[in-house]
Amino acid sequence: MKLTIERAVLLTALSHVQSVVERRNTIPILSNVLLEADGEHLALTATDLDIAVVEKLPAKVAKPGATTVAAHTLYDIVRKLPDGAEVELTFTPAEQRLDLRAGRSSFKLSCLPKEDFPVMAAGELPHNFTLAADQLRRLIDKTRFAISTEETRYYLNGIYLHAASSAGVPMLRAVATDGHRLARVEAPLPAGAAGMPGVIVPRKTVSELRKLLEGGSSEVKVELSDTKIRFTCGELILVSKLIDGAFPEYERVIPRDNDKVMEVDSKAFAAAVDRVATISTEKSRAVKLALKPDGIELSATSPDHGSASEQLTAVYSAAPIEVGYNSRYLLDIASQIEGENARFLLADALAPTIVRDPSDDGALYVLMPMRV
Structure with missing residues (x-):
């Protein structure tokens, strides 16, 4: 694998994917980001087995290939490179090493085989709809403060997203509660969302999604099943498991x-x-x-x-x-x-x-x- 990419483009994408990676991991491969170069793109993938983020970037690919490298280390290196730098990445399979060059700076980074990197399959996602990014931002921003942090009541550790009716008008409703306060925010129900199951989007997924919504995409495609949800914002994809539990009947409170x-x-x-x-x-x-x-x-x-x-x-x-x-x-x-x-x-x-x-x-x- 050999490619050249602009530092600013790489840094923005790394900031998106590296935040999914936990600082301390008992499984070494989960500390890494998967780099896949092909055609005119570099794809970055990071996962913690509950969430996966994939982003495609424009790059000058001289030789296609793939490897995995420590996510936080790569992010810190690129962050400290000078503005406007061109970053050259070369992977040597025989030595399992990634060479990074930018101007007079040179780094040699240890890699782990791409075959060891876990693939998080989304499976069948029968329900899908498109939502304006600012609507999704509003649903998140006005409810996430009420998400519970108490792990014993795990079914409250996220935002409950579901189709509802308000004065006879179909609505997409987001609800969060920790038992002390409750936030309920609704937006017009998008086409295709009428038959969706009520799902609980985990707290970490909500936090990562909110960061991705700063990317500038005006629309977000949402696909979901009873167990998984996928958000697509332009060239950015976030796949997450959903909380397996029943959200309480909040209307009663x-x-x-x-x-x-x-x-x-x-x-x-x-x-x-x-x-x-x-x-x-x-x-x-x-x-x-x-x-x-x-x-x-x-x-x-x-x-x-x-x-x-x-x-x-x-x-x-x-x-x-x-x-x-x-x-x-x-x-x-x-x-x-x-x-x-x-x-x-x-x-x-x-x-x-x-x-x-x-x-x-x-x-x-x-x-x-x-x-x-």
């Missing part, structure tokens, strides 16, 4: 009769919560909201640090109520509000609170209160 409505400036509210929460204990992070017709009072107390309070103007006309929240969860939801105001719908101090963004009807958040 969304309250229907929260009749106390409070609207507040979202940025001023988030800043006030952040300030007051400085005093709360690290463990509980509790902040209390006292809602009255003339506004809100936010307060926090700590046996070690003292107390803090702040007054905020808000639109609220129901009976006064006091309710406590975990400030971090409150800030996570407040940061998703893109409009000027955030709308809170409450029932009482112990019932789940709904938070809406009046500028985005497709987004809904539920937050469990806490005793303070």
Whole structure:
């Protein structure tokens, strides 16, 4: 194998694929990236056996071939090469060595045989549809903060993607919850998605996919079965296993009769919560909201640090109520509000609170209160 490729093109692709590779691997081949040169392209593949990322790049291929080399090492080398450099890669099969040259720099890298590299077969993917990249970005960005990190409840360790109906209109819905807060965001259902099964896309896959969506492709092709999902963004392909489990019936935790409505400036509210929460204990992070017709009072107390309070103007006309929240969860939801105001719908101090963004009807958040 012998080829020449632009440093910037190679670096961008390596940044995509190397992040899939775990830093510590008990299986040496999984630390490597597969390089395959053929025609006018170099294909890079990386996998951790749950996710595989493949990217094709334009290259001047003098001699086709394939090998595998340490992903993080190759990425670090290319990252440190000067801008505008031309990178020459030559693989010598007899010595299982990859020579990398760029200007006056020269590296000799140990390789492992391409035959040892695991192939992650996607199998049959009967359901497929195309989604605008910005729609997929929105579904991910507005829900991923609520993904659970608790491994025992593995079925909550991802985003639940499924076809649903909202007021009789077919929707593609993304839901994430960790039991303390829930995010539900929907977009118009794309053609071909009506019969798709509900699938749970794992947290790491969500994170890698979000990085790939920065690549500039305007559309993403999504193909899936009950066990695997494949995203294609231009020359980039991500294949992932899905979480094998049943996502809880989340609709049951969304309250229907929260009749106390409070609207507040979202940025001023988030800043006030952040300030007051400085005093709360690290463990509980509790902040209390006292809602009255003339506004809100936010307060926090700590046996070690003292107390803090702040007054905020808000639109609220129901009976006064006091309710406590975990400030971090409150800030996570407040940061998703893109409009000027955030709308809170409450029932009482112990019932789940709904938070809406009046500028985005497709987004809904539920937050469990806490005793303070």
